[in-house]
Amino acid sequence: MNAMNPDKANSPRIVTIDVLRYRPEQESTPTWQSYEVPCCEEWTVLDALNHIKDHLDGSLSYRWSCHMAVCGSCGMMINGNPTLSCKAFMRDLPDQIKVEPLANLGVIRDLVVQQNRLVDGMAAVKSWLIPRELPPRDDQYRQTPAQLAKYRPLSMCINCMLCYAACPQVALNEGYLGPAALALAQDDGVWECTFIGECSEVCPKHVDPAGAIQQMKLASSLQWLARRIPGGGS
Numbered sequence: 001m002n003a004m005n006p007d008k009a010n011s012p013r014i015v016t017i018d019v020l021r022y023r024p025e026q027e028s029t030p031t032w033q034s035y036e037v038p039c040c041e042e043w044t045v046l047d048a049l050n051h052i053k054d055h056l057d058g059s060l061s062y063r064w065s066c067h068m069a070v071c072g073s074c075g076m077m078i079n080g081n082p083t084l085s086c087k088a089f090m091r092d093l094p095d096q097i098k099v100e101p102l103a104n105l106g107v108i109r110d111l112v113v114q115q116n117r118l119v120d121g122m123a124a125v126k127s128w129l130i131p132r133e134l135p136p137r138d139d140q141y142r143q144t145p146a147q148l149a150k151y152r153p154l155s156m157c158i159n160c161m162l163c164y165a166a167c168p169q170v171a172l173n174e175g176y177l178g179p180a181a182l183a184l185a186q187d188d189g190v191w192e193c194t195f196i197g198e199c200s201e202v203c204p205k206h207v208d209p210a211g212a213i214q215q216m217k218l219a220s221s222l223q224w225l226a227r228r229i230p231g232g233g234s
């Protein structure tokens with residue numbers, strides 16, 4: 001009989017959580033700190049960090065809010081991979097876990113990173129819908145189902161910045177706007193994307209920024225071509 005022993009399933013497992021800490025007032029470079037945490041299998045890494053914060057070390061800093069993969073604030077490197085900590089379950093992880101701040105973004109404190117790269121990028125590309133004309137008086141802006149279907153996947157972005165931590169261009173090029181912002185851009189900046197595709201791999205919301213950027217390159221190329229063919233474009 002394969003029935004799971006409920007006592008075993010519910011009994012905590014001791015997991016060693018190594019956290020890369022940075023407290024600017026007391027250390028000039030980040031240092032590792034280990035915590036032994038009794039974890040239930042249905043816990044997430046965020047639950048384990050909350051246990052550390054509540055019971056072992058109240059000085060640990062990290063962001064979170066919703067605990068349900070909606071707010072986008074709990075991103076961190078977990079065993080080297082950009083991950084939402086509220087979506088990383090203990091049952092899928094080994095007895096030793098390394099937790100670091102998201103890569104490619106400046107660290108403010110412990111697991112708290114700077115968000116200006118994404119915020120500035122979104123502002124630069126005007127990541128909101130801008131209608132070509134005002135709606136008729138007393139009417140509202142309308143979208144066709146086809147227009148909505150095109151925009152909807154991009155609207156699922158929760159600004160978690162996992163794609164920034166996975167992108168080699170973000171690491172190499174300070175001026176690069178980044179995958180989430182470029183997925184909503186019209187043209188500028190998309191050609192710097194080298195289509196490694198890691199951004200889409202790590203995205204927890206299946207936004208597929210790499211695909212959106214490649215489609216933009218294609219649309220931009222077709223427009224360029226049309227402008228050079230007599231009668232092909234205005």
Ligand code: SF4
Binds near residue numbers: 199204207
């Ligand atoms: S595109 Fe995906 S990975 Fe990037 S910020 Fe949006 S939700 Fe996060």
Ligand code: FES
Binds near residue numbers: 087
């Ligand atoms: S806590 Fe909101 S996405 Fe993880």
